[in-house]
Amino acid sequence: xxxxxxxxxxxxxxxxxxxxxxxxxxxxxxxxxxxxxxxxxxxxxxxxxxxxxxxxxxxxxxxxxxxxxxxxxxxxxxxxxxxxxxxxxxxxxxxxxxxxxxxxxxxxxxxxxxxxxxxxxxxxxxxxxxxxxxxxxxxxxxxxxxxxxxxxxxxxxxxxxxxxxxxxxxxxxxxxxxxxxxxxxxxxxxxxxxxxxxxxxxxxxxxxxxxxxxxxxxxxxxxxxxxxxxxxxxxxxxxxxxxxxxxxxxxxxxxxxxxxxxxxxxxxxxxxxxxxxxxxxxxxxxxxxxxxxxxxxxxxxxxxxxxxxxxxxxxxxxxxxx
Amino acid sequence: xxxxxxxxxxxxxxxxxxxxxxxxxxxxxxxxxxxxxxxxxxxxxxxxxxxxxxxxxxxxxxxxxxxxxxxxxxxxxxxxxxxxxxxxxxxxxxxxxxxxxxxxxxxxxxxxxxxxxxxxxxxxxxxxxxxxxxxxxxxxxxxxxxxxxxxxxxxxxxxxxxxxxxxxxxxxxxxxxxxxxxxxxxxxxxxxxxxxxxxxxxx
Numbered sequence: 001x002x003x004x005x006x007x008x009x010x011x012x013x014x015x016x017x018x019x020x021x022x023x024x025x026x027x028x029x030x031x032x033x034x035x036x037x038x039x040x041x042x043x044x045x046x047x048x049x050x051x052x053x054x055x056x057x058x059x060x061x062x063x064x065x066x067x068x069x070x071x072x073x074x075x076x077x078x079x080x081x082x083x084x085x086x087x088x089x090x091x092x093x094x095x096x097x098x099x100x101x102x103x104x105x106x107x108x109x110x111x112x113x114x115x116x117x118x119x120x121x122x123x124x125x126x127x128x129x130x131x132x133x134x135x136x137x138x139x140x141x142x143x144x145x146x147x148x149x150x151x152x153x154x155x156x157x158x159x160x161x162x163x164x165x166x167x168x169x170x171x172x173x174x175x176x177x178x179x180x181x182x183x184x185x186x187x188x189x190x191x192x193x194x195x196x197x198x199x200x201x202x203x204x205x206x207x208x209x210x211x212x213x214x215x216x217x218x219x220x221x222x223x224x225x226x227x228x229x230x231x232x233x234x235x236x237x238x239x240x241x242x243x244x245x246x247x248x249x250x251x252x253x254x255x256x257x258x259x260x261x262x263x264x265x266x267x268x269x270x271x272x273x274x275x276x277x278x279x280x281x282x283x284x285x286x287x288x289x290x291x292x293x294x295x296x297x298x299x300x301x302x303x304x305x306x307x308x309x310x311x312x313x314x315x316x317x318x319x320x321x322x
Numbered sequence: 323x324x325x326x327x328x329x330x331x332x333x334x335x336x337x338x339x340x341x342x343x344x345x346x347x348x349x350x351x352x353x354x355x356x357x358x359x360x361x362x363x364x365x366x367x368x369x370x371x372x373x374x375x376x377x378x379x380x381x382x383x384x385x386x387x388x389x390x391x392x393x394x395x396x397x398x399x400x401x402x403x404x405x406x407x408x409x410x411x412x413x414x415x416x417x418x419x420x421x422x423x424x425x426x427x428x429x430x431x432x433x434x435x436x437x438x439x440x441x442x443x444x445x446x447x448x449x450x451x452x453x454x455x456x457x458x459x460x461x462x463x464x465x466x467x468x469x470x471x472x473x474x475x476x477x478x479x480x481x482x483x484x485x486x487x488x489x490x491x492x493x494x495x496x497x498x499x500x501x502x503x504x505x506x507x508x509x510x511x512x513x514x515x516x517x518x519x520x521x522x523x524x525x
Contacts, residue, residue: 075362076362079361079362080361080362080363088497088499088501090361090362090363091361143363143366186501187498188497188498188499189498259498260495260498275438277439278439278440278441278442278492278493279435279439280431280435285363285365285366287362287363288362292355292364292365292368292423293422293423295426296424296426
């Protein structure tokens with residue numbers, strides 16, 4: 001007898017139809033373009049189209065990497081995004097990101113490391129085994145989702161390029177191409193989008209370099225073809241569509257800190273006790289789950305990853321280093 | 323042309339039409355909420371769109387007098403009160419949606435939020451300042467107060483509009499997203515600027 005054990009990301013059969021109905025047409029078209037550009041990935045794609053190429057991963061063994069929360073619907077996770085390179089409304093990325101070309105793609109690795117260079121996406125895809133990880137995602141704006149990502153620990157890349165003793169921080173730069181990203185023409189932020197981590201944060205096994213979600217390659221609006229996912233920090237720390245990784249001695253100035261220092265600090269760890277100047281961070285609304293009139297749920301320290309990442313910040317005044 | 327317009331504006335049904343038009347955005351939002359068409363975060367969508375329509379209502383109210391004089395359509399004056407009352411109604415719904423959907427009707431939390439956050443305080447102040455204008459919107463109130471005093475009181479709408487705009491700008495400030503507030507700002511500057519200009523000229 002054949003028993004099909006569904007992967008964690010697979011919705012129950014009852015939910016499959018709505019997801020297809022909801023699937024954004026442009027995402028599908030972008031996926032076809034991506035698949036056409038990559039015969040290797042195409043061979044893994046399910047027949048019928050309307051979906052992005054598959055990117056399977058084995059369930060991660062990293063502690064804390066598989067939360068049991070109910071997974072957010074694919075429709076919500078791909079239609080409600082902050083990705084200012086495609087516009088400031090949360091519906092803009094889904095509407096505009098079809099112009100992003102996630103292949104061919106190279107990532108330039110620079111700075112204080114023994115093996116700098118330009119790394120092709122295909123090489124990065126093969127650098128370490130793909131894992132599926134179900135993370136909570138907490139946006140600084142007070143909403144949250146639960147996403148099954150596919151990727152491997154950022155530390156795999158870092159170990160490969162051998163950072164020197166001067167590498168105290170890692171800086172991540174996102175693509176800023178006016179031709180592919182209409183939002184870059186606006187002066188909302190200083191482009192390109194820059195984010196940073198302390199090297200020990202970057203080496204933490206939960207810091208994920210993601211290439212996919214929901215068992216498929218990343219949709220453009222979610223940061224294709226590769227992005228960071230730092231589940232214990234507010235979402236904006238997880239840079240999308242990364243083109244450069246640089247090892248540096250001094251703390252990098254991230255784009256949001258540059259734009260509003262008093263609102264967005266370098267660390268930006270999820271912390272219910274430190275309010276954003278314009279709203280409280282004590283509670284959050286889980287997208288697609290909490291009803292319109294439901295009370296928001298309490299936000300957890302380090303987004304519930306305190307057991308795993310708390311020691312990174314031992315002795316630090318988290319009100320000062322927000 | 324002007325005569326025909328005036329006739330239309332003075333028609334008995336004109337106020338009913340405007341009333342229904344004013345209800346339109348609310349009906350659309352309620353329909354969207356029930357049919358799940360407000361996106362992934364319907365609470366946020368409801369709060370923001372009710373705020374948008376409050377601003378639009380206020381701006382339309384302020385546009386009546388300039389339009390009346392510039393287009394020579396005195397009949398427009400009869401719609402000003404209804405637009406003002408609708409602005410207040412949308413402001414009240416906006417406040418209620420924030421208090422209920424965002425803060426779970428927890429009065430202690432709401433009070434802290436208002437006291438602590440300038441942009442919420444701005445919005446709340448604008449709503450409080452609208453209260454006396456709403457309370458004195460009937461003809462009886464004009465008689466009781468005397469036309470002159472009533473008019474002076476209702477000049478508060480200029481302050482209310484400026485505070486409401488600041489509330490909007492401040493809300494967007496964290497994201498450096500000023501495109502929409504700029505449009506509202508330019509229109510408000512024109513509406514208030516016209517009044518200053520007229521005043522200087524008639525002196």
